[in-house]
Amino acid sequence: MASVQFKNVSKSFGEFVAVKDMSLEIGDGEFVCLLGPSGCGKTTSLRMIAGLETPTSGSIEIGESDVTFKHPKDRQISMVFQDYALYPHMNLADNIAYPLKVRGESEQNRHKRAQEVADVLKIGHLLERVPAQISGGQQQRTSLARALVYPSKVYLFDEPLSNLDAKLRLEARGFLNHLQRDMGMTAVYVTHDQAEAMALATRIAVMNEGEIVQYAPPIEIYRRPATTFVANFVGNPPMNLLPVEAMIADGGISIRADGLSMDPLPVSARAAKALETGKTLTLGVRPEHLHIAAGGESNTISGKLFANENMGPESLVTLERADAARFTARIFTDDEIRLEQNVSLAFEARHVHLFDADGLRLPFDGE
Amino acid sequence: MRHMFLRFFSRIGFSVFASLIGALFALPLIWFLFAPFNARAELGLAIPNPFTLSNFVTVFNNTFAIRGLWNSLIQSVGGVIFVGVSATLAAYALSRSNMPGKSAVTYVLLLFSSVVSGSAAMVPIFLIVNSVGLIDTHISVILVFAGGLLPTAMFILRDFIDGIPKSYEESAMVAGASPVQAFFDVALPVIRPGIVVIVVWSFVNIWGSFLIPFILLRSSEKMPASVAIYSFYSEAGTPIVTLLAAYALLYSLPVVALYLFVSWKFGFRFFGGIKA
Numbered sequence: 098m099a100s101v102q103f104k105n106v107s108k109s110f111g112e113f114v115a116v117k118d119m120s121l122e123i124g125d126g127e128f129v130c131l132l133g134p135s136g137c138g139k140t141t142s143l144r145m146i147a148g149l150e151t152p153t154s155g156s157i158e159i160g161e162s163d164v165t166f167k168h169p170k171d172r173q174i175s176m177v178f179q180d181y182a183l184y185p186h187m188n189l190a191d192n193i194a195y196p197l198k199v200r201g202e203s204e205q206n207r208h209k210r211a212q213e214v215a216d217v218l219k220i221g222h223l224l225e226r227v228p229a230q231i232s233g234g235q236q237q238r239t240s241l242a243r244a245l246v247y248p249s250k251v252y253l254f255d256e257p258l259s260n261l262d263a264k265l266r267l268e269a270r271g272f273l274n275h276l277q278r279d280m281g282m283t284a285v286y287v288t289h290d291q292a293e294a295m296a297l298a299t300r301i302a303v304m305n306e307g308e309i310v311q312y313a314p315p316i317e318i319y320r321r322p323a324t325t326f327v328a329n330f331v332g333n334p335p336m337n338l339l340p341v342e343a344m345i346a347d348g349g350i351s352i353r354a355d356g357l358s359m360d361p362l363p364v365s366a367r368a369a370k371a372l373e374t375g376k377t378l379t380l381g382v383r384p385e386h387l388h389i390a391a392g393g394e395s396n397t398i399s400g401k402l403f404a405n406e407n408m409g410p411e412s413l414v415t416l417e418r419a420d421a422a423r424f425t426a427r428i429f430t431d432d433e434i435r436l437e438q439n440v441s442l443a444f445e446a447r448h449v450h451l452f453d454a455d456g457l458r459l460p461f462d463g464e
Numbered sequence: 465m466r467h468m469f470l471r472f473f474s475r476i477g478f479s480v481f482a483s484l485i486g487a488l489f490a491l492p493l494i495w496f497l498f499a500p501f502n503a504r505a506e507l508g509l510a511i512p513n514p515f516t517l518s519n520f521v522t523v524f525n526n527t528f529a530i531r532g533l534w535n536s537l538i539q540s541v542g543g544v545i546f547v548g549v550s551a552t553l554a555a556y557a558l559s560r561s562n563m564p565g566k567s568a569v570t571y572v573l574l575l576f577s578s579v580v581s582g583s584a585a586m587v588p589i590f591l592i593v594n595s596v597g598l599i600d601t602h603i604s605v606i607l608v609f610a611g612g613l614l615p616t617a618m619f620i621l622r623d624f625i626d627g628i629p630k631s632y633e634e635s636a637m638v639a640g641a642s643p644v645q646a647f648f649d650v651a652l653p654v655i656r657p658g659i660v661v662i663v664v665w666s667f668v669n670i671w672g673s674f675l676i677p678f679i680l681l682r683s684s685e686k687m688p689a690s691v692a693i694y695s696f697y698s699e700a701g702t703p704i705v706t707l708l709a710a711y712a713l714l715y716s717l718p719v720v721a722l723y724l725f726v727s728w729k730f731g732f733r734f735f736g737g738i739k740a
Contacts, residue, residue: 148637149638184636199640
């Protein structure tokens with residue numbers, strides 16, 4: 098196992114800049130997820146660690162040694178591809194043992210080792226088959242077995258679960274989490290699925306337009322998103338964001354918007370600074386922090402009922418304000434929720450997030 | 465009820481019509497199978513009576529004709545190896561590299577290739593081959609065919625390789641394989657169905673070609689079967705039908721054998737990536 102370091106790495110394809118001056122440190126034994134929408138540069142970053150792309154500038158280190166221009170075969174890494182890249186002309190045993198074959202292991206040792214790994218992944222009984230004869234989930238585990246068959250410094254995953262159906266994906270995700278706990282491997286995992294990143298990562302690097310927006314443990318990303326982009330990307334459904342007018346009055350920040358009624362928030366240094374130049378902020382509240390107002394709450398937002406979706410253990414209640422902005426609440430009850438045409442949702446002040454006009458988070462004092 | 469009858473009879477009418485057309489097309493083939501075994505074969509269709517191999521005996525005694533088959537084999541196999549190897553390497557490079565203007569290269573070559581194997585270019589080709597000193601050699605025939613067939617072969621193969629995900633070789637290289645290893649272990653077996661198509665196509669092309677060997681070769685012991693077949697014409701230019709039929713059957717056997725072998729071994733199907 099080893100650490101991975103990006104030092105001011107940029108990569109462009111012609112005019113298009115895929116990765117902009119990225120610096121990132123992935124510790125030994127860490128499981129880091131690169132999370133972002135498609136085209137944000139996450140896969141390019143991963144391929145640069147693998148050596149399948151060469152940075153335009155900057156350098157990449159694996160375990161203290163500079164690998165920027167090294168051939169993939171000399172990096173001692175393994176990688177699981179999105180399309181699995183299983184060799185159609187080889188049976189599973191030869192597929193899994195291929196890395197050992199190029200390392201000159203004897204056929205007997207190779208197949209013994211392949212059998213061991215395949216047994217762990219519960220595909221040991223399929224080794225004689227070719228990839229076209231097994232299911233998608235089994236193909237995925239085969240490609241995982243091929244990555245695990247030899248010791249690597251870093252394990253790379255390029256959206257390995259995105260071709261699985263929802264149920265298999267959950268199962269494979271749980272297995273990967275178990276594997277990480279078991280092996281303590283250094284892993285870099287690319288995904289656009291925030292739930293996957295939250296579940297697996299020790300740290301998440303949220304990327305947008307070739308840059309890292311926030312690099313922090315999952316709980317930190319969830320609790321204190323650095324920008325509106327992160328707030329909107331992480332969480333399901335995403336955080337409710339609402340442009341509001343704010344000003345400092347009577348030692349608090351008073352916040353105004355249509356349908357919104359709030360007690361003044363405590364003034365923080367950053368918020369005070371932001372309000373010197375303008376008065377438009379963005380208010381954010383996560384859906385799980387909203388509940389149906391019972392009357393008497395001091396922080397509420399109201400509007401017309403837009404949707405009421407019962408999901409079993411929870412319900413999603415969405416209201417629409419006069420300006421068509423929507424606010425969704427995630428209500429944890431297995432009772433059916435009956436609502437009038439007009440709905441009020443309430444929240445607590447400690448669950449409020451504030452962002453400045455540029456979308457940067459305004460932390461409260463002491464955060 | 466009436467409707468059903470109508471459908472029934474129109475169905476019969478269609479079948480009769482289709483059979484007639486089928487028979488019309490089958491006649492020459494049936495002639496081709498019967499005539500070689502008929503000592504008195506003419507251009508009309510006749511069932512051999514008695515069934516005889518005497519035509520073949522006469523053909524096998526004609527050394528020029530038999531050597532022609534052997535020469536065809538040398539030129540075709542030589543050309544196929546040349547085209548197969550070069551087209552595979554070139555198409556792989558054109559598909560996988562980021563060389564600027566690589567499609568332009570392919571299209572320009574494709575354009576000129578139709579000139580090379582066309583009869584308009586025969587005079588310059590003869591002059592070139594003559595000045596290089598390769599007139600009357602198997603190599604000259606192989607090279608000219610390669611020049612004519614390679615661009616199309618490259619074009620077909622490149623398209624085929626483009627459809628194969630790069631991640632095959634990438635995963636091999638990440639697993640520790642050198643680019644050469646990745647090519648032979650992973651890429652080549654996946655490309656093989658495409659190569660087989662190229663091999664069959666170029667074999668058939670060279671095997672059946674008359675003009676190029678006829679112009680580039682001088683001595684009778686190097687002529688391929690496509691030229692040698694003219695030894696079964698009389699001085700006046702009339703075909704000796706019995707011998708011609710027997711020789712034509714022999715001449716067509718290798719191509720048929722190749723088709724059968726390939727469809728048995730590879731089944732003429734492409735397998736690209738695994739459906740994900």
